[in-house]
Amino acid sequence: MPAERVHAFDRLRVMATVGVVLLHGGAGIVGARRGEQTGFFTSLNAANVYDSAGRFAVGCFFMISAALLLAPERPFDVVRQTRKVLVPLVVWSFVYIAYAMWASTSGRSTPVNGSIGDPDVAAPVQILRDALAAPVAYHLWFVYVLVGLYLVVPLLRPLTARPTAERRGLLLYGVSILLGLELLARFVPQVWPGTPRLYVSFLDVFPSGFVGVFLLGFLLYHHPPRVPAAVPALVATCGFAWIVVAVWRQQSAEVPSLWAYENLNLPVLLFSAGVFTFVTRPAARLRPATRAVGVVSALSYRIYLVHALVLHVVRTEGPTGDLYQDSPVVGIPVAVAVTLVVSFAIAWLLGRVRPLRSVW
Incomplete structure (x- = not known):
């Protein structure tokens, strides 16, 4: 029997899809003009605003997957689920390689940013090496992380299958540890530049990062906070504003940084968590999505x-x-x-x- 469709997730997928394209649209200007001193009301900072507006999207995609795949009442087959994203990844990697080779030989365009750069068609072995070294197009990193998360789902499902009262405490503990250490290493040096460096080797190997975001998605959906809808909306707004202002200020710094755009930094996490919680709050789940939204979501x-x-x-x-x-x-x-x-x-x-x- 197929699992019941969650219409709130359809709406959120559409929002996140628009968000991803929006952030990549803005990034093409912000990245190219990185470090340029600029006022707030300028075309460069407008690109920053567009880029920032889409930063919730990646976190929300991960959280949607967690809310569905970690639910004990839903079946999960790690091989089938991984194959669903891995096979298209391979196919589209070849598409981006083919485009890069055409752009390189024809001179009529440039390749999409990725690991193979400007490939030499006479050196196929090197192209293969470059393709294996990193994603062949900049946005495909997301799929690699998604596959990694799918592979740990069987380890996480015994946790989410625990009795509800016990599960909530364990999830809070897991998210606090996994995201807490990540934020400690990333965020503290930004607000306290003179802070001593933590034991970096330990933090590098500690399993955290996107696993924490993954568990956060399950926690926020299956144990939603009992707060008015205005609270997650305010959290999302504050996260978005923080990203805009932080990147704008850093653009004119002596050593420019785009740290506020990073998915595992606090501003983006607040933005993603706020949007996810607002769109999937219990009252919003009752409203069915339109057919058009369902088509785009699929x-x-x-x-x-x-x-x-x-x-x-x-x-x-x-x-x-x-x-x-x-x-x-x-x-x-x-x-x-x-x-x-x-x-x-x-x-x-x-x-x-x-x-x-x-x-x-």
Whole structure:
């Protein structure tokens, strides 16, 4: 019997899909002009605002997976679940490699940022080595982390299968340890530059990071905080504002840093947790999602895989590329909108090819 569909997650997937494209749209300007001194009301900081607005997305994607896959009432097959994301990862890695090789030989474009850079088509072994060394496109790191989380789900499900009262305390303890150490190592030096360095080797090998975010998603959904909806909305707003201001101030620092954009730093965690809690609060779960939202939600993974290639073309070629570079305030939303429409169309069309639906 199929598990009941969670309509709040459909809405959140659509929001997160838009968020990912938005942050990558803004990042193309912020990264290229990193360190440039700028006022708050400038085109560069507008790109920062767009980028910051999408930073909740990755954390929410992980938390949705946790809330579903760690639920004891839902079946889980680690091989099947891993294959669902791993096979498309391999297929799309070849797509991005092929595009990079075409861009390199034709000179008509540039490759999407990734591990293979500007490949030499006469050196296929080196291309393979580079492809194995890191994701071939910058956004595919997410899938590697997702696969890693899937592999530890069988170890986490015995915890989430405990009696409800006991489970909540254990989850709070687990999240506190896993995310607490991560935040301690990352955040304290930002607010106290002279702090002594902690025992880095220990923190590097301690299993934390995204496993903590994963457990946090299960905790927030299955044990939602009993607070008014305004509280998570305020937390999300504060996280977003913190990211914007921190990146803006760092842009003109002597040593510019984009630390506030990092998924495991406190501002982004607050933003992600606030959005997740607000959208999935018990009162919101009762409202069914529209059919259109359900369709986009079902295609969200495929849209994620293809969007980096579409966005790369949109922001580097033709009139949209000129608008993106010359007027980011308008150009970024235009690039994002075009990318979303084209990526959805590609994802939908690929889904019509039924024999190959599972490979991309």
